Amino acid sequence: MELNPDLRDHTATLSPRVALKRPVLAARSYADRRRLFLISMALPGLAYVVAVGVWPLTKGIWFSLYDYNLLKPAQTHFVGLRNYADVLDDSVARQAFSNTVVFTVSAVAVELVLGFAIALALWRDDRFNRVCLALILIPVTITPLVVGLIFRALLMPDYGLVGYYLAESGFSGPHGLFAYGSSALATLIFVDIWEWTPLVALILLAGLKALPSDIIEAARADGATGVQRLRMVIIPLMAPTIVLAVMLRTIDAFRIFDSIFVTTGGGPGNATNSLMLHAVKQGLEFFNIGLASAIANVTLLCIAVMATAFVILFRQADRRAHGS
C-alpha cells in the first residue's frame, strides 16, 4: 500500500513495533477521515435530493397504486396498477399523450432549425450581433403564462390586434385560431417556437463560439464551400451542443401546461389537452391523487426514456466530435 508522505515522516520516530502498526492505522484513519469528509460534504446535497426528489417521487409512485381521492380519504384502498390501466384505457389521456408528442416534436424541430439559423447569423462577434442577441432573448424572459395571455388577447377574432385581421382575411376562420382543433394546436406550437427559439439559438451560439477556428480555416483553405463546411465540419463538431439543446427543449416542451391552460384550457374538445394539463385537472380540480400520480409517473417515465436516449446520443456525438 502506498503510504501518504506526510504520515511516512511521522512513523520514522516511533519504535519498530509501533511503527509497524501505526502506518497502517494512520493510513486507514486518513482514508476513513477523507471518506468521512467527502461524505459530510456531499450530505447536504444528498439530503436535498432525497427531500425534494426521491421522497416525493416515491410517494408519487406509492399514491399511484391506490384509489386515493382527497375528497373521500376514508375510502382509500390499494388498487395495484389499475390507475395505470385507467390511463391507458382513457381516450382523453390517450389524446393528451398524442397531443403532447405532436407538440413536442413539432416545436423542438422548428426551434432547432430556426435556432441554428439565428446562431449562424449571429456568429460573428460584433456590436450589431450582440444587440440583436439581447433583443431576441426578450421572449425567453417572459413567463409562459403571460406569453399565453398575450397571444390570447392578440388572437381574439373580435377585438384582438392580430386575430381580427386574420379572421377578416379568412386566414383563421371566423371563430379565430384557437377555436379549431388543428389550428389551435398549431398556434400553441407557434407560441412555443416564438418563446423558446431564442434560447436554442443562444445555446447553439455558445457552441459555435467554442469551435476551434483552425479546423474551419483549414477546411476553407482546402477549398470547402460554405455548405460543405457547415455539413462536414461545423455540424459534426456541434453535435454535442445540438443534442444538449434538443434534450433541454424536449424535456421542457413535454411538460407543457401554462400557455395551454390560459389560452384554450385544452380545447376545443380535447384538441389541445396535454398530459400535464390532464394530470393537474385530475389532481387539483378533482383531487383524484391516485390517478393524477399515475399520469404524472407516465409523463416522468417518458421524459426519463428521452433523457437517457439523449445522454447516450450526447456521449456518442461527443466521442465523434473529439475523435476519442
Next chain:
Amino acid sequence: MTSIKGFFREIAIAGLVLAPLVGSAAAADKPLEGVTLTLASQNDQFAAVLAALAPKFKEQTGATLKVDILDYGSLLTKTTADFVGHTGGYDLITMDIVWSGQYAQNDYSVDLVDWIKRDASELQLDDIYPTLLNALGHYGDKQVAFPFAGYANVLAYRKDLFDAAGLSPPKTMEELTADAYKLTDPAKHQYGFVANGQKGPAVAQDWMQYNTEMGGSILGPDGKPALNSEANVKSLTVYRDLFQKAAPPGAVNYDWGGREESFRQGLVAQMQTWSVGAPGYYDPASSKIVDKVAIAPAPRGAGLPQLYGLGGWGLAINADIKDKQKQAAWAFIKWLDSPPEHKEFNLMGAGSFLRKSEMTDADLLAKFPFLPVIAVTFEHGDGEYRPRIPQYPQIQDILGTAVNSVLVGNTDPKAALDAAQLEAVKLF
C-alpha cells in the same frame, strides 16, 4: 415638595388601582382583542371590500382580519388541502354555491344550524331572502355556510338597439332567441347574443343556466345524471345555433371576462349574466355603453314556472380551528351581514346583495337602479340548476368538454351528450 411628591404618589396609586378596571372596560368594548382571523376569499368584487372593511371590524371588536384573495382554482385547491390536512390555516372561507355538497359530506365546516337558531333575532333572518339562505350554505340538514354574497342571474341588454329595432326586452327564451337573430348584423360588428363558450367551467356553467331556462335538467327525478335527455339535446341545439349565427365569432373561446368585455365594448345586444358585474356597465372608465344599458329579469321558456338562476357565496367556518376562533369567525359573519355593515359593504362596490331591506334602500337604489330586478330574482331564485352535489366538479368538466365540442362543430348535440352521459353515470 412633599405635597408634590404626595400628589404623584396618589396619581401612581390611582393608576395602579384603575388600570385593571380600564383594561377590563376595554376588553368588554373589544371582546375579540388579540384574535386574528384569516379569511380565504374568492377574487370577486367583494374581496377588496372585505379587505377594506377589516380595519373597521378591528376597531369595533378588536379582532384582526386578514384577507387572502385567491382565484377560483387556487381557492378550491388551498382550502381543500387545508381541510384534508386538518391544518386549520384558514378560519373563514368564501364557499361557492356548488361546493355545499362537498362541505356537508366531509364535515369541512362548522354546522351553523344551532348558532343560527340561537342568534336568529340578531341576524334578522326575516330580512334575508330564504332562497339565499338555502342555496348559499344549506345542504341536507346542515348549514355549512352562511350567505353573504347573493348573485342574481339577470338579462343585460342594450336599450338603444332594442328601441331602434322596435323590440322590448325578451320575457321568454323563445323571444330571446328570436331577438338575438334580429339584432345580429355582422357587417356592423353587432351581435344579438353572447355567452361563455370556452372549454371547461365557463361553457358548462352558462349552458346549464340556459338549459334550465329552456326546460332541461342535469339530473333526473331520481337524482342521477340525465345529460342526454330530449330536453337537454334540444336546448343544446338551440344554444349551438345561437353561437353559430348570433354570437361574436370569438365567443366559442370566451370565459366570463371575454363575455363581459364584449358586452361592455358594445359588440353585443343582450346577454345573461351575474348581477355582480352590472355596476361595471355603468362605469365610463371600462364601458362604452354607460347610457345605453338596462337590466331586466332573465327570460324563461314559455309555460315554465317563474324561476331565476341564483349564485353567490357563503362564509364557512373551518371545523378544524379552536373554539375561540370559531366564535370570533361567527362574530365576523354576524357583523358583516348586519344591515348597516352589509349596506356599507355594497355601497363600497361589493355587488353582493343579501337582505330584502337593501332592495328598497334609497342610498343603494340611487347607486344601483337595477335592484328591483335583483329583488324579483332573489324572490323566485333557483340555486339548483347547477346541481349542488359532491360529483358536481366532474359533471361540470364533462359538460365543459362536450358543450364546447358542439359549439366549435366537432360533434352534434345528441352524440356529445350521449358520450357525456356515459361518463357521468360512472360517477354515481
